[in-house]
Amino acid sequence: MASVEMASAPGDGRRVVGAGESGRSGGDIACSGLYKWYGDSAVVAGLDLYVAQNQFVCVVGPSGCGKTTLLRMMAGLASIDSGTIAISGRQVNGPLPSVAVVFQHYGLFPWKTVFNNVALPLRASGVAKGEAARRANDALTLVGLNDIGDQYPAQLSGGMKQRVGLARALAIQPEVVLLDEPFAAVDAQTREILQEELLALWSRYQQTAVFVTHSIDEAITLADRVIVMGTKPGRIVDDIEVPIGRPRSVASVRRHESYTPLRERIWDQLRGSSTAGGERG
Numbered sequence: 001m002a003s004v005e006m007a008s009a010p011g012d013g014r015r016v017v018g019a020g021e022s023g024r025s026g027g028d029i030a031c032s033g034l035y036k037w038y039g040d041s042a043v044v045a046g047l048d049l050y051v052a053q054n055q056f057v058c059v060v061g062p063s064g065c066g067k068t069t070l071l072r073m074m075a076g077l078a079s080i081d082s083g084t085i086a087i088s089g090r091q092v093n094g095p096l097p098s099v100a101v102v103f104q105h106y107g108l109f110p111w112k113t114v115f116n117n118v119a120l121p122l123r124a125s126g127v128a129k130g131e132a133a134r135r136a137n138d139a140l141t142l143v144g145l146n147d148i149g150d151q152y153p154a155q156l157s158g159g160m161k162q163r164v165g166l167a168r169a170l171a172i173q174p175e176v177v178l179l180d181e182p183f184a185a186v187d188a189q190t191r192e193i194l195q196e197e198l199l200a201l202w203s204r205y206q207q208t209a210v211f212v213t214h215s216i217d218e219a220i221t222l223a224d225r226v227i228v229m230g231t232k233p234g235r236i237v238d239d240i241e242v243p244i245g246r247p248r249s250v251a252s253v254r255r256h257e258s259y260t261p262l263r264e265r266i267w268d269q270l271r272g273s274s275t276a277g278g279e280r281g
């Protein structure tokens with residue numbers, strides 16, 4: 001497949017981690033020469049990025065460097081001014097059914113139960129009723145919410161709502177899941193629990209994931225590879241492999257010998273790329 005072959009020669013010449021390791025046929029993301037302007041300013045300028053299928057990439061960078069813009073372009077929710085994005089070899093011109101998006105603000109249907117928030121998108125994508133129910137229950141069990149399937153979003157805490165959002169995105173079994181600071185609005189303890197749950201969900205479903213975060217710890221905990229963006233214009237300033245095996249837990253990552261050096265390297269890059277940003281979470 002053409003886009004997988006790009007793995008050996010991404011535009012920026014960096015080593016690609018994990019390219020082609022999986023037997024799956026889809027789910028890679030190839031961004032090539034991407035530009036996005038708002039008015040006269042280039043928010044994203046000449047960005048090349050290849051994400052191999054099943055790879056978990058975290059994107060960090062100072063506020064305003066274009067992380068959300070990049071994700072929205074991948075999701076087909078923002079236009080691409082120049083360059084291309086291909087997902088599983090298909091050019092992105094609008095939202096693709098094989099791509100799920102999780103935002104900070106949940107995006108749940110308030111008038112539907114927890115169960116239906118997860119099951120109905122499956123039904124809408126053509127999954128038979130029994131299979132949709134099985135998958136929804138399975139995903140809700142993985143995030144510890146199978147007992148509250150008949151409740152409504154308004155009855156849930158922020159952490160629980162985000163669990164439903166994760167379960168919904170991953171139960172669809174998209175080829176790619178794009179997450180924009182999904183845990184930024186929850187408290188620190190809930191955030192670590194959600195990270196553990198996402199690690200478990202991801203090891204179950206193994207989608208290609210691009211996860212934007214301001215937290216260096218979160219990035220190292222979750223990712224196979226951390227992309228550091230710089231600002232003005234938005235561009236990639238570092239591309240770092242996380243040499244920590246799976247399965248992982250938050251605790252095992254923190255204990256790993258690579259953890260502190262990785263953390264320092266990312267911090268140095270962020271300091272160098274801008275004084276405007278920094279770690280918020």
Ligand SMILES: Nc1ncnc2c1ncn2[C@@H]1O[C@H](COP(=O)(O)OP(=O)(O)OP(=O)(O)O)[C@@H](O)[C@H]1O
Binds near residue numbers: 061
């Ligand atoms: N719709 C828009 N119209 C005009 N400018 C925009 C629009 N969306 C984003 N921008 C600008 O593009 C730049 C990048 O925004 P973006 O939201 O992608 O940054 P970010 O890296 O996600 O920041 P944060 O970490 O604060 O979420 C910012 O300067 C922002 O003001």
Ligand SMILES: [Mg+2]
Binds near residue numbers: 069180
């Ligand atoms: Mg953003």
